[in-house]
Amino acid sequence: MEKLFGIEMNVLAGILSGGTIVVLLIVLLLALRNRVLLKLALRNIPRRKAQTVLIVVGLMLSTTIIMSALAIGDSVSSSIRTTVLDAVGETDVRLESPITARFGDDYLDASFIDRVRDGLAGDARVDGVMPLIREKLPVLNEATDKTVSGTFVVGIDVGSLEGFGNLKNQDGDVADLGAVGAGKVVINKSLAEDLGAGIGDEITLVAPSGRTRYSVIEIVENKGLAGGDGETRSSAVFSIEALQGVLDREGQYNSIEVSVVGGLRVDVEDSEDLADDLQIAFINDEAAETLFKAFKSPVVIDALQAKIDDGSATGRGPFSSNSLDELVAELENNSMTDEFKIAATDTATLAIVGGVIEEIGDPQLAQSLLVPMSHLVELHVVAIKNRGLDIAELIGSQITLIFSIFGSFSIIVGLLLIFLVFVMLAASRTTEMGIIRAVGTKRRHLVQMFTYEGIVYSVGAAALGTVLGIIASIVLVQIMISAIGSDDNFTFTYSVTLQSVIVAFSAGLFITAITVAISAYRVSKLNIVVAIRGLGQEFVKDETPSAGKRVKTALRWLGGPLTYTVDTWKRRKTGEGWVVRVVLNILWLLVIVQNLAAIAAPDLEDSVVAKAVTAAIVYWLMIFIWKMFKLVQPWLASGWPLLPIGLFSALIGFHPDKGIAGLANDNAALFMGGTTLMIIGIGLIMRGLLERRGYREEFQKRVSMTFIGVAMLIFWGLPFDALEGLTGTLSGGVEMFLLSGVSLVAAAVWVVMHNAEVIVWFVSKMTGRFGSLRPVVKMAIAYPMAARFRTGLTLAMFSLVIFTLMIFAILSNLGSAIEDDPDLVSGGFDIRAEIDPELPIDDVYAVITASDGKLLASDFKVITSQAQLFVEARQDGADDLAFKGARIRASDDAWLTSNTFRLSHWDPAYGSTTDEIWAAIVADASLAVVNGALIETGGFGGWEPGQGPTLAIIGIKANEPGEIIGVDITIRPPIGQGAGVSVNRKVIGVLDQFADAFEFGSGDIYMNPAVLEELSTKPVPFVDYKFRLTDSSRTEEVTRLLETVFIEHGMTASATVEDIKDNQAQSNAFNQLFQGFMGLGLMVGVAALGVVSFRAVVERRQTIGMMRALGYKGRMIQIQFLMESGIVAVLGSAIGVGLGTLIGWNIFLAISAETDGLKFSIPWLNVMIIVLVAVVFSLLNTILPARQASKISPTDALRYE
């Protein structure tokens, strides 16, 4: 992977490891200044080995999760990378005709290759140029009667092999590709296996001109020229002359490929530069000049700039490179630049410019530009290897992102665990720490001591966590491989990069160290007397300075960094903490400088000074805001300041349509966060009132905290759109998922912990019948309830983990509607097939009749065919007039009348049933149906319409299914192709989300075939065939027979039911991988319970002894410990399952508002397994400490005072 969260991995690794080193150096510096503290800290480490191990284990889990998320991303991206590199081989840049085969002739004549060769003569970057033919054609082995319908056939120019021919044969030697020629072919491993062909065997190529035979002279690896493409691996390499012969293309080829020096290695910049140079060489300067002049009107530039600024015109999608901003920037120049030419070659950009020119009211100009636009590019140049790697990179980082999002819950839990570990470590040392304080050390010395010790643990934990993360990811990837490994087109392999390891280690160390420092700070606030007497008090409140003092501090800090510097200067005399302050001061400056560098780096021309000032002000403000917070903090507890703060924040969150103009900024997180603050504020005010009325403290707390918890549960548990009427539709991203999960769990734990008595009562009632258990239950409840902070934290961790697992279990169960009704996806067709467009079928039934009885016409109920045409389209009368990508699915009457897909929207003017709508399409060529991806989604999980590179229809909303008013659209061939005319259609229906999912293209428009002749000057072949069988139990057999009977047309067929199963299996495999990953989080929760139990044994030695003296049996002590963990595990599971179901249901509501046919069901088996695993592992983890506890001898325990 090269990027994560949009940041280069190299940079990320650099920043993180640099930061880590700086932190470690500071700590080291401090430690050396006061070695006694260091000594004290370090001697604590080997004192209790078991405890040290436990701490390191507790601290490492966050790192483990980060590491495995990164390694999984690495594996995915490296696997795709390998696949891409295998397929592209030595080719770095590919040149092709801008015309596509559907609309015209995509073959090139000899003049182009000569021009490319001349242009590149003497270019040191290039080590090979080759004209090629690439086609898909059927190949068969008559001896074995095996066929591969869509074999990737390549015709190579044996005279141009230099720089390309480095393919190994089965013996590991370099194969002699030059030996291909008349009657001789080299095939790859996949094809050899599929055909059952060996060296010397004859294979048959089926081409439009008939069959020809070739003898196999070599079998090579699936790479490079014999690497196939992303879909098809089976490949055969012929001489270009041989293919020209059978395809009737004397002297022609359809691709020119250029290899950059370095073989399979990628030189990204050289390839990109080379591609640009070549592109400029194949641009029609006259056409470019015309466009430049036309675009360079101030009106056009302003309109384009406006498009860029409001973001509505960006056609940038993951797979398209939009160059509008570059184009506009180049228009600043007085004469045309090469950069302008490059920017103008992007068809999506040209389409946007065309749209803009029309929008500003000059349709004539727009029309007149079509001719220069269509002549602009002679050859289309693509840095193909770079593009492939970009896609690999994109998918890899997306996967990491998904894993990181879900993993962040586990990471949070892991951090809570670190906190818990340190609080308990401190608890075990309170007496010691009290004494250390009593002899005169300062509070910060305690912080330092703990931090030193913690850093040592953190380094160990980060290292161990990284190693374990790698191991965990290996296991997970193996699970994934074993689930999908059968596909030979894509090899999934494990891989991890050094950067990922550095990032995981540093990030892990960094967050661990920070958490350790925060814990140390909390811990240091102990009351000396309380500590020495060993009275358990996990936290002591801060002393609050008087209001006047706080105001003074706040005012002083108006000076921001200056105040700090002055302060530091003043302190130089006393020397107290001076060095630390100076270091911090310098660090501060460094941070500012570094930020400046980062801000300035992307564009050095901008004023560095301006940015420096901005950065300084930001830091200044941050300090001031912090001090202001400290000023009001003591009053916060009374609740009332939270009301205005919360209200303000919530109002900022409103959608501008509903909220106060100028303030409302459409932010879900702010709205939810602000409202939460208000709830907390009201709760605290309630507490104050109760206090004034003289109620007992416990009662005040219970009432107010329960109110806060319950109110938060209700608020965060509302369906996502429940408050839309009030706030408008708010936008929120991933952070909302995290925020809602954490808030809900916190609220639930809050309520439970403040109403523990209810649980005590309930458990006592439950176990009351078992008399002998009562004393055990009593103690098993008393301890967790006495240490509420610890118990609450553990409970929260456990609940959070189960919560995420639960949501995932529910979501992965939603898709099952397809299993119940496969017709939703398949349209009721048993088999779907594709043929070679070069080998069209005139009459399907004629071929079947001529099949010597292999197939009979009576085997089929329905046979349908469809043609595809990639076009550009736009919605008439929309704000955005740019044409965008779309795909026409011209369907014959049989398809239109016999498919069983469902419509989610329809225009009642044309019919009120699905059949009537389709009948209207058959009868009227001006009507169309689009698929569900083209309409507006409610913003949940989808992108806003108009943002993508494909056609989007505004005004039809996915979450408002039912009747619509037809929408007019205009369709035209891509610029410079086809008949050069545009056609109009009215969209009268929308397919539901499942429909045609196998052939899903994001811009599909279904209509009757009349469109083909209107748009294309040459006949468009029908390539997609669907079969509905008389006897669907014969599906498998007929699928095979179809491929044989239609071999002359290169048909590949597959059973839709099988496809559904395969799909299901693949998503199951992914789910498994994911659940395994989430299971790591479960490990954290389980570890937490283990840590708590181990700690409890040590802490309670004496009381255990006393209990034994009182007559508790060893077994009873053991049961008590198990019960303590069990209660937390069961309670945590209950909270997690409950809240997970609630949010799962909310997510389901949001999705099903746009997609029908989804069913909500709780996967009970899955849930039971999750809960069972969680509880059982927690108990297993407690068994050891519990046994230890039960073995404590009463006299030993009581002897220690």
Next chain:
Amino acid sequence: MDNGPIISASNVMKTYRSRDVVVNALNNVSFEVQPGEMVAVMGPSGSGKTTLLNCMSGLDSIDAGDVSIAGQLLRTMSDDALSDYRATSMGFVFQAYNLLPVLSAQENVELPLVLAGASQKIARERASEKLELVGLGDRTDHLPAELSGGQQQRVAIARALANDPAIVWADEPTGNLDSTNASEIMELLVRLNNEQGQTFVLVTHSEDVGAVTDRIVRMSDGVVISTSDATHGSSSASNVSSGASTNI
């Protein structure tokens, strides 16, 4: 059983080994206590007092010899049986009180009752009764941390008495208390001994404490060196025979 000793130890040996040092904590100790008697075991630190108490009460195992309580040999009893026996028939009071910090005074006293299988209602009644008995009827809902040392020790005594045990073992019951509190506690113990007729075995190094008991057993270096009728101040070997003394 009516007339026999309730506690009887004969030739008890107990040895602690730490690293290379072997400490004979109890060296051939024999010792009897009659029902209803209040006995103080005294001696300097390290003389084996606490070990003797632990071994006789069955909290700790012995290396040789025999201890029987109410005629039953401890070494024939399993750990579970011993636990049950402790729960129903013994009470313990320690120097450090050793109340369970997470339970209120009331709950601490209820615990042995609950352990012995009493219903919640009865446990509550009896516990209140015992707290009343030790003079803490108004502190029942307080946690140990909220009580003074003397009060905590009273709770511990109430807890020890909860089941009306036959024997109450007390290890330095006044060790952590000032003299006023200490004498109050001792008065309480003596009163309980007189009123309830339970057997008390006290370990102490305080002569004041010893003075109020029926009999003082003195120990040194793991052997019983003398036994005296505390109330009368005269020495007798009537109820005690020490291996060490016979060897001299």
